[in-house]
Amino acid sequence: xEPSEFKISIPDSDLDxxxxxxxxxxxxxxxxxxxxxxxxxxxxxxxxxxxWRTSYxxxxxxxxxxxxxxxxxTMPVKSEDFxxxxxxxVHQKSxxxxxxxxxxxxxxxxxxxxxxxxxKVLGESxxxxxxxxxxxxxxxxxxxxxxxxxxxxxxxSYGEVLHSLMLALDYPQYTxxxxxxxxxxxxxxxxxxxxxxxxVHVNLAGVDSGSVMRAPSALVRWFxxxxxxxxxxxxxxxxxYVTVGNAYYRVQESSPQTVAYAFADSxxxxxxxxxxxxxxxxxGYEWSDEELLTWISVYxxxxxxxxxxxxxxxxxxxxxxxSGGFWDWIPVPLGVTQFPKDIVGMPSxxxxxxxxxxxxxxxxxxxxxxxxxxxxxxxGDLRVMFGKGGGAYGVVAGRDGYD
Numbered sequence: 041x042e043p044s045e046f047k048i049s050i051p052d053s054d055l056d057x058x059x060x061x062x063x064x065x066x067x068x069x070x071x072x073x074x075x076x077x078x079x080x081x082x083x084x085x086x087x088x089x090x091x092w093r094t095s096y097x098x099x100x101x102x103x104x105x106x107x108x109x110x111x112x113x114t115m116p117v118k119s120e121d122f123x124x125x126x127x128x129x130v131h132q133k134s135x136x137x138x139x140x141x142x143x144x145x146x147x148x149x150x151x152x153x154x155x156x157x158x159x160k161v162l163g164e165s166x167x168x169x170x171x172x173x174x175x176x177x178x179x180x181x182x183x184x185x186x187x188x189x190x191x192x193x194x195x196x197s198y199g200e201v202l203h204s205l206m207l208a209l210d211y212p213q214y215t216x217x218x219x220x221x222x223x224x225x226x227x228x229x230x231x232x233x234x235x236x237x238x239x240v241h242v243n244l245a246g247v248d249s250g251s252v253m254r255a256p257s258a259l260v261r262w263f264x265x266x267x268x269x270x271x272x273x274x275x276x277x278x279x280x281y282v283t284v285g286n287a288y289y290r291v292q293e294s295s296p297q298t299v300a301y302a303f304a305d306s307x308x309x310x311x312x313x314x315x316x317x318x319x320x321x322x323x324g325y326e327w328s329d330e331e332l333l334t335w336i337s338v339y340x341x342x343x344x345x346x347x348x349x350x351x352x353x354x355x356x357x358x359x360x361x362x363s364g365g366f367w368d369w370i371p372v373p374l375g376v377t378q379f380p381k382d383i384v385g386m387p388s389x390x391x392x393x394x395x396x397x398x399x400x401x402x403x404x405x406x407x408x409x410x411x412x413x414x415x416x417x418x419x420g421d422l423r424v425m426f427g428k429g430g431g432a433y434g435v436v437a438g439r440d441g442y443d
Contacts, residue, residue, distance in 0.1 A: 041208060043113035046128060046184065048104050050341050055100055058307060058340065062093040065308050080316050088315070088329060089308060096333045103334055110156065114184070117204045122193060127205055128152070128184035128343075129177040132159050136171035140426055140441045141211040143202060144176045147220020147244075148349055149314040150409065151183045151338050152176045157415040162422070170426045170441025175209065177202055179221075180344075181351055187344025193351070194359020195221075195366075199229040203236060212236060213436045217422065219243040219382075219410055221352055227394070228363055230370040238435035240395075241375035241425055243410040243418065245386045246278070247393050248367050270402060274378065274385020281383045288317070292353040300347025303339075310346050311336050321408035323381035367394060373432045375399035375425040377418060379406035398431020399424065 067089070070082035080088075096103070111132055116124045130152055133139070142162075144155045155176040165171045178185040180193065180201060188197075202225070206214050213236055216226035223242040230237040292299055302309040314336060319327060339346040356366075374395035378385050380403065391397045401421050406414035425432050426441060434440045 041116050043115040043129075043131070043209070046112040046114045047108045048112075048184070048341075050100065050104065054341060055097065059093065059097055061305075061307050062089060062097065065089055065093075067308070076316075076320065080312050080319070085308070085312060088311060088332070091329045092307075092311075092333055096330060096337075100337070103330070103337070107153075107334070110152075110159070112184075115205065115208060117201050117208065119197065119201055119204075122188055122190065122197065125180050125186040125188070125201060127177055127180070127186070127201065129175055129205065130155070130159065131176075131209070132163060132174045134163070134165070134171040134173050136165075136441065136443065138439055138441060138443065139171040139173045140436055140439050141206070141214035142172040142174050142422070143206060143214055143216045143226070144174060144411070145202065145216060145218035145222030145226050146176070146179065146182075147218070147222045148352065149317050149335070149339070150220060150222075151335065152178045153335060153338055154409060154411050156412075158411040158419060161415045161419040165423070165441075167443055169423045170428075172422070172426075172441065173211075175206065175211075175214075177205060179225075179352075181348035182344075183338050183342050185343065187348045188351075192355065192359065194355050194363045195225055195228045195352075196232065196359065196363030197355075198225045198352075199232060199363070203229055203233050206236070213238050213439075215426065215432070215436060216240045217242070217418075220408065221356075224356070224366050227368070227370050227374075230372045230395075231364055231368060234371045237372055239373040239375070239398075239426070239432040240370060241377070241399070241422060241432075243377050243379060244382060244384070244408075245376050245378065245391060245394060246367055246384055247386060247390050248365065270380075270385070271387035271389075273380070274387065277382070278384035278386070285383060288313070289353060292350040293357055294354070296347075296351045296354045299350050300345070303346040303350075307336075307340055310339060314339060318409070321381075321383060322413055323379065323405050323407040325407065325409075325413050369393065370395040372396070373398040373435060375421070375432065377401045377403060377410070377421045379403045379408070379410050379414065381405075381407035382410075383408055 117127045146154045218226040223244040403417050
């Protein structure tokens with residue numbers, strides 16, 4: 041099977057339907073004293089909806105042309121239990137024939153758009169820096185990839201499809217970068233395909249009691265090294281997330297179909313639910329209205345519908361016994377870059393419970409969407425990790441990224 045070039049072309053009928061829904065929007069009342077902590081403020085939402093209806097949507101073809109500047113393709117990929125899925129992906133090949141294959145895996149509420157800035161930065165490497173062939177798939181159920189037609193598509197299933205895609209693109213060995221679900225899917229792939237996945241870099245790291253007990257040396261280090269301010273802040277954020285901040289997770293995990301009804305019928309419900317996370321999970325990043333609405337529009341116009349994206353929460357939990365734990369140890373070199381405003385932060389002494397950590401870095405700023413907020417930092421860390429003298433230098437046979 042060969043990849044087919046892909047261009048976004050939303051039918052006029054879909055644009056007309058969205059316009060009608062925006063024109064019929066009924067917003068709730070505003071409550072005095074409510075701020076961002078209670079959801080997107082009513083004034084902010086009114087402004088976004090008005091801009092979407094009067095400016096952004098009438099100029100959709102311009103935004104579409106800009107997105108179509110990305111080198112996008114689709115390819116049918118066979119899945120053992122779920123038939124053939126047509127997968128949408130960006131494939132930016134380096135001019136360097138020795139470039140390192142890098143699979144970028146997004147999460148929720150991200151998409152292939154998450155890597156757009158990173159593509160530009162990594163594409164500008166010189167002879168003193170490793171070069172990368174970058175593959176950015178839309179996960180099944182996201183953007184312009186097929187939806188999965190039946191239940192049971194767990195993290196291992198996502199990994200199977202992405203691994204098959206990489207093999208079909210003639211990358212028998214490759215590396216992975218991921219945050220959010222991309223971190224968990226990528227590490228899961230390393231456990232299942234260790235001869236193909238040669239190294240993994242993540243910008244979201246987490247541990248559970250099981251993973252720590254599998255690496256008792258981490259507990260020993262706890263007694264010999266009191267956590268510093270950065271470690272304590274990360275742990276506070278992790279505690280806040282598991283006690284308060286993951287309420288959305290529990291809803292999407294337990295009732296994905298209920299969430300899907302709201303997303304499928306109401307663009308404003310989608311904007312409120314996803315837009316809140318885009319703004320809340322960044323390090324003060326100032327989204328332009330156009331940026332934010334492009335992210336939302338990719339969800340709204342997605343092939344499987346916007347509600348399909350949340351099924352991963354339900355299926356991942358159900359399928360954990362088949363595909364492995366979220367934070368199991370991996371048998372390949374691991375790199376970790378943490379950002380100070382991500383939803384969690386892990387102390388350095390716990391990271392070895394996740395794998396053989398060959399690279400570790402803390403960014404000075406940035407949040408959950410690292411590739412979008414801090415592409416230069418993420419690209420720089422990848423170049424160090426895979427560059428000469430780095431912990432993952434030369435891990436892909438015959439591809440060190442240099443002339």
